Amino acid sequence: MSINRISKQAALVIALLFAPLPSCNAPDSVARFCSSAVVTLKTGDAVFDDMKASCIRDAQTFEPFGAFAATDPNPAACDNIGKQADGLKAASKLVLNYFTALNDVVNFGTSKAGDDSKAQAAKASSLAKLSAARQTALESVAGFLVRTAATGYEQKRMWEEIIKVHDDVRAVLDGLGEAVGVAYTQQLQDEEQKTAARYKEFLLQHQGAADVILTLDSRWQSDRASFAAKQKAAQSYKAALDTLAKGNDDLAAHARGFKAKELSGLLSPYAAQLESLAPVIQKAF
């Protein structure tokens, strides 16, 4: 029997044995979705940090210009906001860790396992004193087998986890979205109003001074741009979390029934939307 024929028969046996396993391409779309989820959640840290900062800036608007205070006002309410914001940031980190772990598991099957097994197979080949051509063939086969076996196992585990916790993930993402989309947005709006009032008061105290008016106007335009960027970032963050929750729900609903191509079609729009929203959030801070 020729080596060629043996190889073909071997390939057929291997293909039949691994036929029931899911496709190897499915992790690509899941990995892209997971990594865009991680980036989105990371961008939220700056938003949560700004909750206490906004409260302090709000309190500062009641100080007269030129007070030159060496310390910031730190009312108890701002401290409380800081504590709650830290808690929300920790919850966000937990969801981030979840998507990171999924991403690691998915990527393991597509790269690391294959590489490691190839190295192991190379070691095995040299121990078995095989020829160079046969060593190469063995490395390829071993890489493929481990990758396929590991991927099948990982996907099964991964789908189970996604299905099991997708309601919990949604509840946390909804909560984070509410905190930023409503509570923080209200804070920013109040800070903007109070900043304007501070400028108006200063102007009333220096009526008719053209240079004061011009300076204040310039500062106000700059402040307004900053408030607008932060409000847009807050709404984008909320939209991103909604997208993330919907994508995760869809993934859980179709995880078992969909083929790799269908899964890619399902998740790509969510990943693309997340990728487009993250820069808007980062830009404001």
Add this chain to the structure above:
Amino acid sequence: MIQIDPVKQAEELAQIFFSLSNSASNFRLDNYNALSQAQQQQLKDQARALTMRGQQCTADALGAILQDIQPHLPGIKQATQDAQDALARLNDVVKGLAIVDAAVALAGSIMTGDMASIGGNVQGLFDAVSPAKKP
């Protein structure tokens, strides 16, 4: 029985206090020349107090959100741990000698053309990386 949503309630209260504070500030600035210094200061202090009330309600809203999401965190934490454990197991398995042994056996079958044992050796390699290896 009417269900009260503590998050929404706190957010609405925060908005009410912020609005009242802004009304006090606007009234003070609109009547700036008509008000005495003492009246100015009194209105300013009241606006500040109302703002801080609003900020406290914001803190309460955030606290209520945290309370709502708290029961959902252990499940996510456990799922993360499971995924990390699975990854660690896979790493261990891939690094293990079992792979080498299985690969050597498979190599032998392929190279000698022993079709009958290829299936068994492929299964051996599969088993080496399968969840049955969970400690």
